[in-house]
Amino acid sequence: MPRPILATIHPAALRHNLERVRQAVPDAKLWAVVKANAYGHGIENVFEALRGADGFAMLDLAEAERVRQLGWRGPILLLEGVFEPRDLELCSRLSIWHAVHCDAQIDWLAAHKTQQGHRVFLKMNSGMNRLGFTPGRFRAAWARLNALPQVEEISFMTHFSDADAPAGQPGISVQLQRFHDATRDLPGERSVGNSAATLRQGSDAQVRCDWVRPGIVLYGSSPDYPQRTAAEWGLQPTQTLSSRIIGVQHLAAGDSVGYGSRFTADAPMRLGTVACGYADGYPRHCGTGTPVLVDGVRTRTLGRVSMDMLAVDLTPVPGAGLGSEVTLWGRAGNGAVLSIDEVAEAAGTLGYELMCAVAPRVNKTID
Numbered sequence: 488m489p490r491p492i493l494a495t496i497h498p499a500a501l502r503h504n505l506e507r508v509r510q511a512v513p514d515a516k517l518w519a520v521v522k523a524n525a526y527g528h529g530i531e532n533v534f535e536a537l538r539g540a541d542g543f544a545m546l547d548l549a550e551a552e553r554v555r556q557l558g559w560r561g562p563i564l565l566l567e568g569v570f571e572p573r574d575l576e577l578c579s580r581l582s583i584w585h586a587v588h589c590d591a592q593i594d595w596l597a598a599h600k601t602q603q604g605h606r607v608f609l610k611m612n613s614g615m616n617r618l619g620f621t622p623g624r625f626r627a628a629w630a631r632l633n634a635l636p637q638v639e640e641i642s643f644m645t646h647f648s649d650a651d652a653p654a655g656q657p658g659i660s661v662q663l664q665r666f667h668d669a670t671r672d673l674p675g676e677r678s679v680g681n682s683a684a685t686l687r688q689g690s691d692a693q694v695r696c697d698w699v700r701p702g703i704v705l706y707g708s709s710p711d712y713p714q715r716t717a718a719e720w721g722l723q724p725t726q727t728l729s730s731r732i733i734g735v736q737h738l739a740a741g742d743s744v745g746y747g748s749r750f751t752a753d754a755p756m757r758l759g760t761v762a763c764g765y766a767d768g769y770p771r772h773c774g775t776g777t778p779v780l781v782d783g784v785r786t787r788t789l790g791r792v793s794m795d796m797l798a799v800d801l802t803p804v805p806g807a808g809l810g811s812e813v814t815l816w817g818r819a820g821n822g823a824v825l826s827i828d829e830v831a832e833a834a835g836t837l838g839y840e841l842m843c844a845v846a847p848r849v850n851k852t853i854d
């Protein structure tokens with residue numbers, strides 16, 4: 488028998504979350520962002536559930552090919568565009584749309600021999616300062632692209648740095664203004680909203696535009712935790728990381744647990760050892776007190792996370808023992824939910840990082 492740790496993907500939750508975004512922006516088209524292997528879920532594991540999207544967006548050509556191989560004939564968008572001229576051949580052959588964020592990418596297109604008209608998203612750097620043309624250089628880039636016979640359609644995009652900002656801070660307003668000012672009289676579709684902007688401000692036509700680009704919310708994590716939780720947003724977890732108790736210890740007052748003896752019992756207690764460690768993708772930075780479910784009952788971790796094991800407090804679950812179900816995040820057998828966002832917070836990171844970091848040695852299954 489393999490170690491009992493398992494990542495279970497929930498297609499019904501993916502469908503639910505997609506529908507939740509649809510409700511927020513009923514008249515926008517929707518790119519389902521499936522980069523990083525669908526935020527660690529596996530593109531093959533989410534594809535059917537997310538088919539209701541209008542397109543799939545990612546970074547890697549290899550991921551785009553996989554989506555085509557799964558039978559998707561609709562739009563596919565490379566959010567960072569191509570990385571070398573040769574990539575354009577596959578874009579032509581598979582009808583893949585691609586972002587254009589720098590002059591070199593325009594040069595490559597101009598030199599590309601193709602009968603197939605390319606659809607591109609011209610990307611503006613409106614303040615994030617990662618990729619894109621600044622507002623002052625945007626129009627010249629558009630004019631160059633617009634003159635190319637290789638280009639059939641030009642759309643416009645930008646990406647927000649502060650869409651999850653607490654209320655009262657500027658958030659997206661400056662970037663939004665720059666983007667719309669610089670594209671005002673240019674013909675073409677527009678896309679600005681990531682998950683946070685879409686759910687929080689999608690009622691504003693300037694934010695939802697023609698296309699939204701949600702990622703994290705499709706996977707059931709809150710886009711602005713801890714301001715609002717996933718449950719408050721009406722999102723359901725799409726990934727459960729579960730395992731079992733493989734050992735039980737009875738501690739006396741003064742006994743300590745794990746490497747570095749970071750937890751010491753102040754009274755007699757029962758502890759469960761769980762087959763899950765940082766080599767499975769569970770964050771080592773989680774200290775004593777990180778929430779965890781045992782038989783669907785909320786309890787806490789104790790001491791340091793080791794490579795293959797961690798310890799949980801069995802005090803609130805006196806009936807639990809060897810073989811009991813442990814839910815590291817997601818949905819327990821009894822229906823109780825532990826949001827990945829709570830575990831991420833205990834580790835000083837985001838749900839994004841945890842869901843992407845589940846290790847290859849963890850088997851995945853679909854329920």
Ligand SMILES: *Cc1c(COP(=O)(O)O)cnc(C)c1O
Pocket residue numbers: 520522566646680681682683700701702703704
């Ligand atoms: C990752 C990404 C998104 C999705 O972001 P979320 O915060 O997960 O919704 C949207 N647009 C671009 C350009 C991205 O790189």
